[in-house]
Each structure stands twice: as structure tokens, then as C-alpha cells.
Amino acid sequence: MAATAADTPRLTRAVEGRLLGGVAAGLARHLGLDPVVVRLAFMALSVGGMGLAVYVALYFFVPADPEDGDERGPGEAEGRRKGRDISQLIAYVGLAAALGFLFLLFGGVFDPLLWFVVFGTLGGIILWQQANPSQRDEWMTSAVGRGDRGGKGVMRAGTGVLLVVVGVIGFLVFQEQLQNARAGLTFAFTLLAGVSLIAAPWIIGLVRERDQERRERIRNAERAELAAHIHDSVLHTLTLIQRRAEDPREVQRLARVQERALRSWLYQRPADADTTVSPALERVAAEVEEEHGVPIEVVCVGDCPMDDALSAMLRAAREAMVNASKYAGTDSISVFGEVDQDEVLVFVRDRGAGFDMDDIPEDRMGVRGSILGRMERHGGSARIRTGPGEGTEVQLRMARIPEA
Amino acid sequence: MGDESTTFSDGDAVPRVVIVDDHRLFRSGVRGELGDAVDVVGEAGDVDSAVHVIGEQKPDLVLLDVHLPGGGGVEVLRRVLSQHPQIRFLALSVSDAAEDVIGVVRGGARGYVTKTISGKELANAIVRVADGDAVFSPRLAGFVLDAFSATDAPPVDPELDRLTQREREVLRHIARGYAYKEVAKELFISVKTVETHVSSVLRKLQLSNRHELSRWATARRLV
Numbered sequence: 001m002a003a004t005a006a007d008t009p010r011l012t013r014a015v016e017g018r019l020l021g022g023v024a025a026g027l028a029r030h031l032g033l034d035p036v037v038v039r040l041a042f043m044a045l046s047v048g049g050m051g052l053a054v055y056v057a058l059y060f061f062v063p064a065d066p067e068d069g070d071e072r073g074p075g076e077a078e079g080r081r082k083g084r085d086i087s088q089l090i091a092y093v094g095l096a097a098a099l100g101f102l103f104l105l106f107g108g109v110f111d112p113l114l115w116f117v118v119f120g121t122l123g124g125i126i127l128w129q130q131a132n133p134s135q136r137d138e139w140m141t142s143a144v145g146r147g148d149r150g151g152k153g154v155m156r157a158g159t160g161v162l163l164v165v166v167g168v169i170g171f172l173v174f175q176e177q178l179q180n181a182r183a184g185l186t187f188a189f190t191l192l193a194g195v196s197l198i199a200a201p202w203i204i205g206l207v208r209e210r211d212q213e214r215r216e217r218i219r220n221a222e223r224a225e226l227a228a229h230i231h232d233s234v235l236h237t238l239t240l241i242q243r244r245a246e247d248p249r250e251v252q253r254l255a256r257v258q259e260r261a262l263r264s265w266l267y268q269r270p271a272d273a274d275t276t277v278s279p280a281l282e283r284v285a286a287e288v289e290e291e292h293g294v295p296i297e298v299v300c301v302g303d304c305p306m307d308d309a310l311s312a313m314l315r316a317a318r319e320a321m322v323n324a325s326k327y328a329g330t331d332s333i334s335v336f337g338e339v340d341q342d343e344v345l346v347f348v349r350d351r352g353a354g355f356d357m358d359d360i361p362e363d364r365m366g367v368r369g370s371i372l373g374r375m376e377r378h379g380g381s382a383r384i385r386t387g388p389g390e391g392t393e394v395q396l397r398m399a400r401i402p403e404a
Numbered sequence: 405m406g407d408e409s410t411t412f413s414d415g416d417a418v419p420r421v422v423i424v425d426d427h428r429l430f431r432s433g434v435r436g437e438l439g440d441a442v443d444v445v446g447e448a449g450d451v452d453s454a455v456h457v458i459g460e461q462k463p464d465l466v467l468l469d470v471h472l473p474g475g476g477g478v479e480v481l482r483r484v485l486s487q488h489p490q491i492r493f494l495a496l497s498v499s500d501a502a503e504d505v506i507g508v509v510r511g512g513a514r515g516y517v518t519k520t521i522s523g524k525e526l527a528n529a530i531v532r533v534a535d536g537d538a539v540f541s542p543r544l545a546g547f548v549l550d551a552f553s554a555t556d557a558p559p560v561d562p563e564l565d566r567l568t569q570r571e572r573e574v575l576r577h578i579a580r581g582y583a584y585k586e587v588a589k590e591l592f593i594s595v596k597t598v599e600t601h602v603s604s605v606l607r608k609l610q611l612s613n614r615h616e617l618s619r620w621a622t623a624r625r626l627v
Contacts, residue, residue: 263499295520299546299579302553334542334581338549347580393580 013058015065019089022065023058043096120167126160233261253293260286277310277344278303281337284318292325295332302339304400310344312378313398319370320348320394328352328392344398351391371396412464412531419534422446422461424454424480425469425496430519434467437523442530450474455483462488465534468513470497470504481511494533502547510610515539537599538606545578548609567605574601 014025017035024042028035045051237258244250278300285296304310317335324333330352338345367384371394375382380398412419421442423431426449435444445461448454451474458466458480466484470477477495484491495513497504505516515533517526518541529539540548552567567575570591577587584602588595 297542297581299542301546301549301579336542336546336576336580338576338579349581351581 011062013062013064019092021055021059023055023062026062026065027058039092043092043099046096116167116170118167119163120171123160123163123165123167126156126163229265233265234258249293252295253290256295257286257290276303276305277314277339278337280306280314281317281335281346284314285321285335288318288321288325292322294325294330296321296325296335297332298335298337300337300339304339304344307401309378309380309398309401312374313344313346313380313396316371316374316382316396317346317348317394319374320396323367323394324348324350324352324392327355330391340400342400342402344400346396347393348396349391349393354386354388354390354392356386356388412534418443419464419530420445420461421465421467421530421534422448422454422458422463423467424448424458424472424477425467426450426472427469430469434523434526438527438530439523441527451476451479451483454480458484458491459487463491465492465494465530467530468493468495468508470495470499470508477508477513478511481508481513485512492533492536494530494539505544505547506551506609509544509606512610514606516544517541518543532599536603538602540575540578540602540605542579542581545575548605549575549579551609567608571601571605574598575605578602 011030012026013022014029015022018025019039024038025035027033028038031038042051042055045054237254241251241254244254281300282298285298289296321333321335324330328350330350332350334347334349336345336347336349371384372382375396375398378398380396382397383395384392385395386392418440419442421438421444423434423444424447425431425434428449431447431449435447438444442465445463446457448457451472454466454468454472466480468477468480472480481493484493493508493513494515494517495505495508496517496519497508498519509516514536515529515538517529517539521529532539548567549572552572573591574587577590578584582590584595584598588598591598
């Protein structure tokens with residue numbers, strides 16, 4: 001939790017998630033710490049009696065949480081268990097008892113012996129946690145950021161070993177047993193060194209094998225994904241094509257749609273289809289082509305973010321493509337989009353039948369409303385060049401809104 | 405380059421062509437589609453045999469697939485052009501992805517068309533390239549405009565690194581789907597002038613080491 005003034009909760013005693021009086025849990029929430037840390041701190045302070053006094057004082061002076069605390073969302077509140085967690089409470093009591101026992105045994109906080117015992121225990125805990133299968137699997141199988149995680153694991157293991165060694169040697173030193181233990185230690189170290197010499201190549205081999213296996217697994221996963229994609233799309237389309245073999249137009253349409261899909265999958269462009277002009281224009285063309293079955297070749301130069309006027313322009317371009325598909329009677333349509341420094345141009349051209357502009361009735365919505373009118377309403381312009389037998393070119397022009 | 409003795413466009417002779425493509429079906433398909441318009445003197449399915457056949461036949465033009473086993477069309481260009489710089493190449497590909505297009509054009513191909521092109525158009529393009537002209541598909545024109553568009557940095561070599569206003573205008577029409585003849589009519593110039601402009605753009609595309617061009621290529625992982 002970020003410790004900004006705005007989202008630091010007021011200090012209250014927690015009702016949910018409390019173990020005793022809710023003081024530690026409340027304080028942890030207020031400070032943005034883990035309750036376990038606060039509880040352990042209280043326990044450590046209680047060695048001299050201080051922690052206990054502070055706890056009691058806070059219990060009396062700090063107000064408890066209001067019922068149905070309005071600062072938290074309902075989901076968060078639901079996620080928590082009501083009341084006290086008995087097993088946690090027992091764990092803390094056990095820890096306190098163990099600490100008390102140690103003090104009785106060694107007589108005081110300042111006995112270095114106690115700290116060596118603590119070091120040894122901590123190191124042991126770290127090492128054992130490391131060996132926990134689920135955790136190990138987690139940092140071994142994650143391919144991304146593996147080096148980082150591997151490094152962390154080594155560091156953690158190293159810290160654990162260091163702590164255990166310091167704890168054991170310190171314990172022996174302060175028990176004045178080191179002299180006696182020296183011979184045994186030398187023997188143990190020699191033995192360990194020998195064993196590691198023997199085992200090292202084998203362990204390294206194991207590690208390499210594991211890396212190899214992991215790489216293999218990643219490769220297999222990629223292959224499986226590719227196979228799944230080809231199965232879902234390409235094989236499916238091929239089946240459809242065989243079934244529709246008697247309808248060449250439909251076969252061509254299916255092949256084009258599949259080609260487009262495969263192409264975009266292979267040469268995937270990061271840009272989102274709806275945020276910039278160039279992919280949006282290609283998408284519009286693809287949709288019209290799919291609907292009407294006339295191939296549309298799109299060439300786009302430059303790119304810029306979409307805005308309302310440009311969306312209107314693309315709708316006009318779409319209308320032009322639909323008209324060309326329906327009426328031109330040609331087998332290909334060229335679309336050219338150009339994003340200039342201060343304007344965007346779109347040309348939709350076919351070499352088809354063409355028409356006489358004067359023959360179009362005033363009330364025909366297609367050309368006048370959807371193309372000319374729409375462009376003018378949004379501050380752009382449209383020009384249509386055509387004549388019977390000359391093909392048609394619709395030229396759309398829209399000024400760009402200067403970028404902030 | 406363009407004013408050699410034979411000009412195929414006049415119909416005096418048919419260009420001798422070698423087809424290089426690793427799909428046998430496609431090769432025979434192209435052969436059938438082209439019919440009498442060209443004289444197919446050889447075929448090859450990979451880089452090594454292509455270099456061999458071309459060296460033996462010395463054709464007017466090689467129809468070159470971009471994706472070939474053994475190094476791709478670019479490798480064929482490199483090995484053949486160092487020996488026989490007079491042989492012309494028209495690149496052909498299923499994909500019009502930028503990396504394919506710019507790669508072969510910078511490698512020395514004088515034209516680029518996609519495999520969806522009709523037989524008649526392909527024959528037309530072959531004759532044009534064999535005559536020494538450049539053939540730009542609308543898509544290639546778009547790429548070139550894109551690559552030469554940024555104007556923020558001063559050109560290193562103004563002659564090579566910049567398109568003239570006229571060249572830009574010609575390319576824009578090609579990108580809009582205009583044939584050379586239509587471009588000529590539109591801009592009130594002769595078809596010959598259109599061809600000259602396109603050839604000049606091709607030369608710039610092949611020779612320019614323009615900063616934007618390389619950056620553009622880098623952005624598309626072409627280098």
C-alpha cells in the first residue's frame with residue numbers, strides 16, 4: 001500500500017483479522033505493514049515489559065473499528081474471515097512460550113548464545129522453505145525472468161547457509177566446545193569437500209538436463225499453439241473450401257479471408273486496430289471485402305491516432321468501397337490512405353463501370369449523404385471522379401487536428 | 405540501361421525468362437499463364453540450381469521467388485549480379501511484407517509483384533522489366549513513400565536521399581492503383597517520363613543510405 005496521506009487509514013483497532021484486542025492488526029493497517037511484523041515487534045518489545053504496556057495502553061485509548069467500516073469495499077471485507085484465527089493465535093502463543101523458555105535457559109536478551117540459536121533457526125527456516133516443492137517449482141518453471149529468480153534463489157540459499165553456519169559455530173564457541181569440536185569439524189569439512197567434488201559434475205549435469213528439458217517444453221508449447229491455430233483456422237477453411245468447390249466466388253472469398261487472418265497472425269502488428277488510422281482502414285476494407293467478395297488492396301502511408309472526424313472519414317470510405325463492390329462490376333478495388341503532416345487523404349478507386357454524377361437522384365443517400373455530406377459535416381471534403389466506362393475514384397480529405 | 409538494341413515492348417522479340425520458385429506447381433502454373441508472351445528457357449527450385457541455370461542460359465529476365473531454400477532470392481541476386489550484371493530480375497512473392505519487398509529491391513531486383521497478379525499483368529511486367537524499366541506494385545510504392553517521408557533530418561546525400569516532388573506525385577498515383585499510362589494522363593506527361601521517374605526512385609531506393617531509410621528498415625527488422 002502506498003504510504004500517502006490520502007490512503008493511510010485512521011488508527012483504529014481492527015475487528016476483523018484480530019487475534020487478541022486487534023491492536024496489532026489495526027496498527028499494521030495504519031502503518032501499511034504486515035500484521036505479522038507488528039505482532040513480532042510487540043512480542044520482542046515485551047521481553048522488557050515495554051511492549052505489553054504499549055499494547056494495553058493502545059487497547060484502551062484507540063477506538064475500535066466502527067461496525068461495517070465504510071472505508072473498505074464490500075469485496076475486501078467479505079474476503080476476510082470474521083473474528084479471530086485460532087491457529088495463528090496458537091502459533092504466537094507457542095512462539096512466545098519458546099522465547100520465554102530460551103530466556104529461562106540462557107538468562108537474558110544479551111546472552112550472545114540466544115542470538116546464535118536464533119540465527120541458526122532462521123537459516124534453517126529459509127533453507128527448508130526453499131525446499132518446499134511448490135515454491136521451487138514456481139521459480140524453476142517460470143521461463144520469463146528466470147535468471148533474476150534463479151539469482152534470488154541462490155542468494156536466499158546462501159543467506160540461509162550463512163546463518164546456519166554462524167549459528168552453529170557461534171553456539172559451539174560460546175559453549176566453549178569449539179576446541180573439542182575442532183577435530184570433528186575438520187573431519188566433517190574434509191568429508192563434505194570430498195563429497196562435493198564427487199557430486200559436483202553429477203549435480204551440474206542434472207541442472208543442465210533440467211534447463212534442456214525446460215527449453216524443450218517451451219518449444220513444444222509453441223508448436224502446440226501453432227498447431228492449434230492452424231487447426232482452428234486454416235484446416236477449417238480448407239474443409240469449407242472443399243465443400244463449396246462448386247461456388248468459385250465463395251471459394252475465393254474464403255481463401256481471401258483466411259489469407260488475411262493468417263497474414264495478420266504471422267506479421268502481427270502491435271497497433272490496436274481501432275486506435276490509429278492505418279490498421280483501422282485495413283480493417284474496414286477487410287470487412288467490406290468479406291461482405292461483398294470483391295478483393296480490396298489497401299496501401300497506407302504514415303499513421304496517426306484516430307479521432308471523431310477520422311472515424312467519419314473511414315465510414316465514408318467504407319461506403320465508397322461498398323458502392324464499388326456492388327456497382328462497379330470489377331474484380332479489384334484499390335484503396336490508398338495517406339497521413340500527411342496536416343491532413344489525411346483516402347482514395348478509393350475501381351476500374352469498373354463508372355457512372356454519370358448527374359444521373360444520381362438527389363435523394364440517393366449512398367453517395368450524397370454517406371460520402372459527400374458526411375465528409376462536409378465533419379469539416380472535410382470529398383470529390384468523386386467518374387464517368388460511364390471510366391471507373392470511379394472517390395477522394396476523401398480531412399484536416400488533422402494538431403497534436404497537443 | 406534502357407536503350408539497348410532490343411525492346412520487347414515493341415513486339416519484335418519475346419524475352420527469354422528463367423523461373424525460380426521452389427513450388428513446382430507454381431512454376432508450371434506461371435508457365436501456362438504466360439503462354440507465348442515470353443520464352444521460358446529454364447526453371448530452378450533452389451538457390452544453387454538457380455545460379456547454375458541462369459549462368460548457363462543467360463536469360464533476359466529472371467522471375468525470382470523471394471522465399472527460396474538455400475538463402476532466399478537475395479542470395480541468388482548477390483551471386484548472379486556479381487557475374488552477370490546485365491541480367492534483370494523481377495521479384496515475385498506470396499507476401500507483400502515490407503521485409504521481403506525492400507530486401508530484394510535493395511538486392512538488385514528491378515520490380516516486385518505479388519503472386520496474386522494475373523497472367524496478363526505479369527507478362528506486361530516481365531516485358532517492362534526486361535526492357536530496363538522498373539515495376540512498382542501499389543504496395544511497393546506505399547513502402548517507398550513511407551520510407552522517404554520523414555523530413556526531420558537533413559539528407560546526407562540530397563541527390564539520393566530525397567524524392568523530388570514529381571517522383572512523389574508519380575508514386576502516390578501508383579499507390580492509388582493507377583497504371584503507368586493512367587499516371588501519365590493524369591499528370592500530363594508521357595509514359596516514358598513516368599518510367600524515368602520510377603526508375604530514378606528505384607535507384608534511390610537501392611543506393612540511398614539515408615538515415616530514415618535505415619531507421620525505417622530497422623523498425624521493421626529488415627537489417
